[in-house]
Amino acid sequence: MINSEQPKDYRIPDTPDDGISALAFSPVADYLAVSSWDTSVRIYEINAAAGAAYGKALYRHEGAVLCCAWSKDGSKLVSGGTDKAGRLFDLTTQQSMQIAQHEAPIKTIKWVDNQPNNLVCTGSWDKTVKYWDTRTPTPVLSVDVPERVYTMDLISPLLVIGTAERHVVIYNIANPNTPYKTQPSPLKYQTRVVSCFINATGYAIGSIEGRVGIQYLEEKDGQSSFSFKCHRDGNNVYAVNAISFHPLHGTFSTAGSDGTFNFWDKDSKQRLKGFSNVGSPISATTFNRNGTFFAYAASYDWSKGYQSFQQTQNIVYLHAVKEEDVKPRPAKKR
Template sequence: MSFYGSGSNTSSTGSTIATTKDMENDIVVNNAAEDSISDIAFSPQSDFLFSVSSWDNKVRIWDIQGGVAQGRAQFEHAKPVLCTRWSLDGSKVASGGCDNIVNMYDVNSGQSQQIGTHSSAIKSLRFVQCGPSNQECLVTGSWDKTIKYWDLRQPQPITTLALPDRVYSMDSKGKLLVVGTADRNICIIDLNNPGNIFKSTLSPLKWQTRSIACFNEGDSFAIGSIEGRCAIRFVDDMQQKKLGFSFKCHRQNQGNTPSSNALVYPVNSIAVHPIYGTFVTAGSDGCFNFWDRNNRHRLKAFPKQNYTIPVVSFNRQGTVLAYALSYDWFQGHTGNRQDYPNVIILHPTSDSEVLEKRK
């Protein structure tokens, strides 16, 4: 496999269990941050350009050239940064974090500026297209129990929408925006009418929502929780009744029988393949797995790493999966050892890993 040839989409093995051979062409970005990595986002206009936010108060922009990672730029917040995303034209990088500030970095000029604020930490943000005119906006979700829509040309938000509780996760695809808050609330928003909640529901999972990812059709989404479970949900009630389901993942059995006790880990991150519509989950167990939603089975399981995986992200064509090996705070401050790495690994995907197939 190669990042720069047709080999990146060839099958390396037919097995559903990955081996070291499946990872031999991975590119490692050592010392990608000085503290825990919180988010990774690829440019929608470039296959190998991505931004990384971290608890060291910085956002870094990396580029892969000739199989080597090169730092392109960085900008800072006053406190830990929790999220980052690129504008649709790839010219700007937005970020938010514990200083309650929304920053915008212009890739061409190298300048960053504050474009908005919340009254508490900003946990997630997305660039979206609103209304029948598809106006590009930046939507930010905060622990202040609101989301805000920003026109980058104006200092005040276009709209502020009150939510039931603190925002823990958020994603968008097409006209669908889904927000997961504390107390397992799920708010579904139709971006044709972004100022209102289209539908409110509770997560079907019994424990706190950790991650959300919308599917490419814009009619469904996946939810991951702290209890090692994932749920597939549809906006339409009839589709949900017919096609919705949940399953266990990111668990390690402690015995030789199915009834044995299992160690249960949070599902930290979910990402949908931008072309094939399959998806990947990553967890505090240090594993990531590719899944086929339509046929309800796992496509490929990758070996357990020695460290937690807080975030995964596909590039625009789905030919590369980036994942971080970094502390995810699921054991609190006592679990954050000094020898914990802050590494990003870029894995070139093969069709055997991410292409939907029947059992």
């Protein structure tokens, strides 16, 4: 068993007043976006040399913000929330505007990365996924999915959607009208998160039961789908809230309601590094563009409902990633 280490990480100042729903690093600069139940989206500038962060911008929704995502050129940020609206923030002008609308809260939002810098995809609890040209107020396309959208990830050409009742809907983004594949989750309990492999050949899926499934679109070359247990402590089982892939190595992190995060290698099927409890659930994670920083949010994740809500601190930590903790390793000899 690889030892667990207590992370000694930098705490970003002036974080939100309520639960943190999502984190996203810019693909071109060390800017970190943080969306929150306090209706805000905050952007921080990370000074890598100093290992410090500074507030750069802030804008608001009319309800809790559940998701955020950067454009591929890093000039714009989109977000969605319980006000049923998608908003776009322009980093240059520091202005925000509404660009999307649903009949229910927008749970997840992504830029369509193989298009010019103006196509956004939203997934909602109204059981639809919609595509929006940010320059026009009506959707380019609306697609019905089997249930409420809980999670979604897009790395062109792969779009993976996880809904209520354990449905997983997979699209080739070149053909967004028709699912490539619709299948039940390989995990027995409610889906919490999906995350695409960096080469778009499959995805990882996490559930409320402390399990992760590694799913290949096509099983070949000795690659077969599998699942494994994590974020468990004796008889206690915790939700897997976040899965983030390292942008260079393709290894990945998991983080959960137990307040821990781990780094894993799916190809050699082993844990690379474990970190001990940070004191509250981890609700969101992300790597920066070259994988040298890993951001995670220590915040209540609603995994035990409103009855268990405690006014905990909502903290974003910045972890300096050691190469040996995320580099792939050869498979262990049996």
